[in-house]
Amino acid sequence: MRQLKISPEIRGLAAEVEKELAGVFAGFSRVAEACTFKVMSAFQEFRVSEACFAGTTGYGYNDLGRDTLDRIYARVFGAESALVRLGFVNGTHAIAAALFAVCRPGDTLLSVTGTPYDTLRRTIGIANETAGSLKSYGIDYAQVDLLPDGGPDIAGIKRAASDPRVGAVEIQRSRGYALRRAFGVAEIGTIIEAVRAVNRNASILVDNCYGEFTEELEPTAAGADLIAGSLIKNPGGGLAPTGGYVAGRADLVERAAMRLTAPGIGGACGSTLGNNRLLYQGFFMAPHTVSQALKTVAFCAGLMARLGLKSTPAQAESRYDIIQTIEFGSAEKLLRFCKGIQSGSPIDSHVTPVPWAMPGYEDEIVMAAGAFIQGASIELSCDGPMRAPYLGFVQGGLSYESGKLGIMLAAAELLKA
Numbered sequence: 276m277r278q279l280k281i282s283p284e285i286r287g288l289a290a291e292v293e294k295e296l297a298g299v300f301a302g303f304s305r306v307a308e309a310c311t312f313k314v315m316s317a318f319q320e321f322r323v324s325e326a327c328f329a330g331t332t333g334y335g336y337n338d339l340g341r342d343t344l345d346r347i348y349a350r351v352f353g354a355e356s357a358l359v360r361l362g363f364v365n366g367t368h369a370i371a372a373a374l375f376a377v378c379r380p381g382d383t384l385l386s387v388t389g390t391p392y393d394t395l396r397r398t399i400g401i402a403n404e405t406a407g408s409l410k411s412y413g414i415d416y417a418q419v420d421l422l423p424d425g426g427p428d429i430a431g432i433k434r435a436a437s438d439p440r441v442g443a444v445e446i447q448r449s450r451g452y453a454l455r456r457a458f459g460v461a462e463i464g465t466i467i468e469a470v471r472a473v474n475r476n477a478s479i480l481v482d483n484c485y486g487e488f489t490e491e492l493e494p495t496a497a498g499a500d501l502i503a504g505s506l507i508k509n510p511g512g513g514l515a516p517t518g519g520y521v522a523g524r525a526d527l528v529e530r531a532a533m534r535l536t537a538p539g540i541g542g543a544c545g546s547t548l549g550n551n552r553l554l555y556q557g558f559f560m561a562p563h564t565v566s567q568a569l570k571t572v573a574f575c576a577g578l579m580a581r582l583g584l585k586s587t588p589a590q591a592e593s594r595y596d597i598i599q600t601i602e603f604g605s606a607e608k609l610l611r612f613c614k615g616i617q618s619g620s621p622i623d624s625h626v627t628p629v630p631w632a633m634p635g636y637e638d639e640i641v642m643a644a645g646a647f648i649q650g651a652s653i654e655l656s657c658d659g660p661m662r663a664p665y666l667g668f669v670q671g672g673l674s675y676e677s678g679k680l681g682i683m684l685a686a687a688e689l690l691k692a
Contacts, residue, residue, distance in 0.1 A: 292577035310562035335546030366505030369519030376530035382442030392451035394635035464497030514557030571678030613643035615688030619681030620645020
């Protein structure tokens with residue numbers, strides 16, 4: 276029988292980190308309890324019953340579970356409407372539908388948090404003007420870079436957003452593959468206020484991936500017109516098999532639905548094929564699961580600091596997404612760490628991650644993810660592009676106990692170098 280081996284040195288460092296994080300962990304639990312209360316209240320308000328778990332086939336007309344879950348997401352996220360669908364293949368797909376909902380030909384899409392995440396660059400047409408991109412539909416693109424400290428350039432945002440051609444503004448909450456910090460709802464609110472001060476007509480979309488349930492409120496509470504994300508990240512709770520969501524203003528959600536299906540059909544179709552129970556149970560579990568992921572990455576930050584590696588956020592710093600960024604400085608160290616994460620996974624622990632040309636990315640990507648759901652970022656994983664300064668992005672952890680073990684095994688792999 277294969278045994279997990281963790282040295283007394285690593286265990287000793289881990290104990291020190293956990294002792295220091297007691298107060299931080301308590302804070303994560305308080306947020307999880309508040310968010311669970313909201314989810315529980317919504318389940319009860321909309322009278323969730325076993326009948327909601329039955330799936331539909333074919334067109335999916337009159338799917339009680341699907342339509343009720345839309346209402347629950349809208350209530351919990353403080354939105355007029357929501358679209359929760361298995362038909363979204365990933366978060367990028369959901370965000371793309373939302374972008375087409377807020378943009379019209381002749382508009383300028385303004386990104387106010389720098390260059391968007393890698394996979395969205397082709398959707399917009401930044402990387403190359405591919406067929407079907409926003410640019411190919413006559414939508415221009417502009418951006419305001421972040422300040423050197425990683426914060427939003429409020430003065431620059433006001434200048435750019437005052438252009439009457441700006442019809443939509445995009446805010447990326449999480450860091451993507453960049454050395455920047457995530458934004459909390461309060462800071463997102465400051466950005467939205469800056470836009471509204473000079474442009475009352477622009478629709479504001481927040482890419483909410485990795486951020487759900489890290490705080491008690493979502494960006495809709497700060498005035499965002501739309502938010503979008505993936506079900507195999509935070510809101511799926513580790514149980515959703517695939518899918519994504521869009522939530523916000525009812526008219527914009529309906530436009531996104533028509534982009535997902537077809538004009539005139541919108542959200543009325545889409546069979547659930549017996550998966551409703553997983554979506555309900557995953558959303559119910561999501562606040563707790565997110566708190567486990569937050570504990571895992573805070574622990575990772577503390578352990579990496581003790582190994583002399585620079586990582587962000589720091590162990591006790593406020594967290595607005597479930598990601599920990601580690602600067603490895605070399606391809607060898609990044610690959611070693613990923614090998615350690617993989618060895619601490621419940622699935623495919625015996626394999627070694629290697630870089631590959633992942634669809635939608637400019638550089639090869641290495642991804643350690645021994646997950647029950649393929650690519651589920653709410654499960655413990657580490658990935659990163661094979662380019663200097665060789666950053667690793669750790670996220671997830673279905674349980675703190677398993678996440679902690681995975682991080683310790685990754686640390687042990689690093690020490691072998």
